[in-house]
Amino acid sequence: MLQGVHLVGEDEDDVYGGFNDYNPAFDTENLEEDEEFQQALKTSHGQRPGLKTGMKISTSAGRGKVPGSSMGRPTTGIADTGMARPMTAVRAVGYTSSESVVSSVLIVRCVAVLETSMTGGAQFDPFNQARLPAPPLEGKAEESPEEKIKQMEKKVNELVEESCFANDRGEYPLALEKAKEAGRKERALCRQREQSSLGEQVNLDMTYSVLFNLANQYHANKLYAEALNTYQVIVKNKMFSNAGRLRVNMGNIYCEQKKYPQAVKQYRMALDQVPNTHKDMRIKIMQNIGVAFVKIGQFSDAVTSFEHIMGEKASFQTGFNLLLCYYALGDKEKMKKTFQKLLTVSLGFDDEDKYTLTGDDPQQALILEVIRNDRLRQIERQKKSQADKCIMSAAKLISPAIESSFAAGFDWCIECVKASPYLDLANELEITKAITYLKEKDLAKAIETLKGFEKKDSKVQSTAATNLSFLYFLENEVSQADKYAELAITADRYNPAALVNKGNCLFANGEYEKAREYYQEAYNVEASCTEALFNLGLAEKKLNRLGVALDCFYKLQAILKNHPQVLYQIASIHEMLEDKSQAIEWYMQLVSVVPTDPSVLSKLGELYDSEQDKSQAFQYHFESYRYFPSNIDIISWLGAYYIDSQFCEKAIHYFEKAAVIQPNEVKWQLMIASCYRRSGNYQQALETYKTIHKRFPENVECLKFLVRICTDLGLKDVQDYAQKLKKAEKAREMKQQRSNSGSRKGSGRAGSANMPGSGGSRNNSAGSESGRVDSGGSDRRRSANRSAGRTKPFIPDNDDSFSFSGSKEVDATYADPLGEAPARPKTAGRQRPQQVEDEFGDEEIGDDLLPD
Secondary structure, three states, X not given: OOOOXXXXXXXXXXXXXXXXXXXXXXXXXXXXXOHHHHHHHHXXXXXXXXXXXXXXOOOOOOOOOOOOOOOOOXXXXXXXXXXXXXXXXXXXXXXXXXXXXXXXXXXXXHHHHHHHHHHOOOOOOOXXXXXXXXXXXXXXXXXXXXXXXXXXXXXXXXXHHHHHHXXXXXXXXXXXXXXXXXXXXXXXXXXXXXXXXXXXXXXXHHHHHHHHHHXXXXXXXXXXXXXXXXXXXXXXXXXXXXXXXXXXXXXXHHHHOOOHHHHXXXXXXXXXXXXXXXXXXXXXXXXXXXXXXXXXXXXXXXXXXXXXXXXXXXXXXXXXXXXXXXXHHOOHHHHHHHHHHHHOOOOOOOOOHHHOOOOOOHHHHXXXXXXXXXXXXXXXXXXXXXXXXXXXXXXXXXXXXXXXXXXXXXXXHHHHHHOOOOOOHHHHHHHXXXXXXXXXXXXXXXXXXXXXXXXXXXXXXXXXXXXXXXXXXXXXXXXXXXXXXXXXXXXOOOOHHHHHHHHHHHHHOOOHHHHHHHHHHXXXXXXXXXXXXXXXXXXXXXXXXXXXXHHHHHHHHHHHOOOHHHHHHHHHHHHHOOOHHHHHHHXXXXXXXXXXXXXXXXXXXXXXXXXXXXXXXXXXXXXXXXXXXXXXXXXXXXXXXXXXXXXXXXXXXXXXXHHHHOOOOHXXXXXXXXXXXXXXXXXHHHHHHHHHHHHOOOOHHHHXXXXXXXXXXXXXXXXXXXXXXXXXXXXXXXXXXXXXXXXXXXXHHHHHHOOOOOHHHHHHHHHHHHHOOOOOXXXXXHHHHHHHHHOOOOOOOOHXXXXXXXXXXHHHHHHHHHHOHXXXXXXXXXXXXXXXXXXXXXOOOOHHHOOO
């Protein structure tokens, strides 16, 4: 620190001499141009150069001083006190010296200044480099055989644990791989013991665990043969105690392979090797034996096993299996006795007493609040639920078999249940009896049975009233259904089924807003009530709240996953929102679920038709026709599609189908004839029109086409059909007049039809045209066009398609028979002058001819 301080000597006159001098060790501005410094950095980055003999170049701080020896740094205690810094190479901070270059790094310079100023020339050794080197580390002793064996055992145990954990996670291939590796390590361990002459220290427990785990992993991976071989190795080794019970595992594998006789053999061998002191184990093995006998149909042998278990330690599962065997054997008395024995099985715990608060102790109340839904309580509820399920299933199974009728059988079961500790199941059996009446189509008995619950406790009363409400709703007796729905809600306000029934009644009466409130309440009570959510969506749809309805059905889609009704409603709402692309997408999902539904297919066809995608529309309409060929709308669409596509021959097939379905509908016959006519088969068209005329002689459209086609073909029947056409038109006009005479408006229209400018003028005009037949073709064509325009045919056709000679010629000939019609004998001769006077009835009258 005091290196830069200059002390004035006695012989010096300049007091301030050397004031601006500074130690060159702190010159850091020109380090990049300092060649010696850069070389020092390069040499200090790698390995330190070896020391060589030779004179070292002194630094500026030590200029004029005697350098150290050529052997390197001075030894401890021989330092020169007058030296600016010791010739110490501090390797840790980058100081490097070599034969050609002796330079110092900035850090070395700083250290040199500090060590000289602080120690006054003493040896500076912050890293204790002058100390003797530390003694070498002792070499690790070679492991003993016992240590090696212990390490190998530890590795085997770790592999077995990893295999078990992988199996628990469901990673069965990984678990098997770890088990195999553990087996290889265990065999290497055995060889190591033999080589070390430690064979007497064999760890049988480890060998057993490795083999047992390997067999389990084979079983989990469905490698049954390998698993059986591994189990066989274990059970045949007499050194493994209690290995015989592993035959149960072998029997389970045979059961999975459906080799039940081999499974029974293994179970019996396991039963022989399990001592009588292991009572529970023996009972479980016998249970497996009984189930295997049931699988192969040996019910008598199964009964023996189940009877033994019921005598030793009765359980609901065993009792139910025994009841099934007696049911299969048809033994009514044994079924009754087994059902009674099933009702005597105890659950092994008190259900409600220990969860009831007996005093006002707050500490006891807190304890009860904690244990009321703890794990133990959940297990008890699960066992109680299983017991109730066994008893109810047994009663429903044997009731039709033990007595002459199912009603008598149910009555016997109900009496037995009422006399047992499971009294609360009697009411449920009564309701089951009513539902069975429904399945037997005996609605009166079902209603009578359910009405018997009206005076019982609220829970049962609510259930019975809910069923009654639903029954009356199905019979369309909405008032009775509403009555019992109210009764069910009164008995249990939080009964979601009752709330839904009430909403259904309001929905049927058109009160959608009130129905929506009940559906919403039912959904709030039980979020899993899909009926309430579905009906809520329907109510919102009726109220035209399509967005809310769509949300309801989206929730249902998340719960039910591709339910057809839900998919249809979503698609229908999108269609109502005019989002046709989304509607098509949802209908496509619906078709993937119900691919044979003709209505959905036809709906898809309609949507594609509205989008002008005729090919897709035809595809879905045709698929709908395949599954429902009697749909008139689909048949009509397909026929029209083929007509538009100029394939009239194919359209005939569909119209013939329609004519078979609706034989009294003349339009299908006309469509068939029209297809023949369009395809150029005039002869067949004529025959078809004649057939139609024979069956429907008053059909005006048929007569018009007959007149036209006979004219095109030049047949002599034109006059006859023209006369019949006149009669048919006259009869139709008279019929319309009679039908419209009841009202003033209708009578006015009828009167206007008789005016000279309307109906009569047409006949007169036709007569006048007949008088001008030879005068020119233009008048004839004009009259024909007027006549054709007044009565529209059923199928609008282009006139060009009816004749090969051109539309002008067809139109001209078509007017001839209508012009000759007034010459009929029915027309008096005195009426002809009137026709001449009306010759210009169709001409427009100018304003100059009108009276002032």
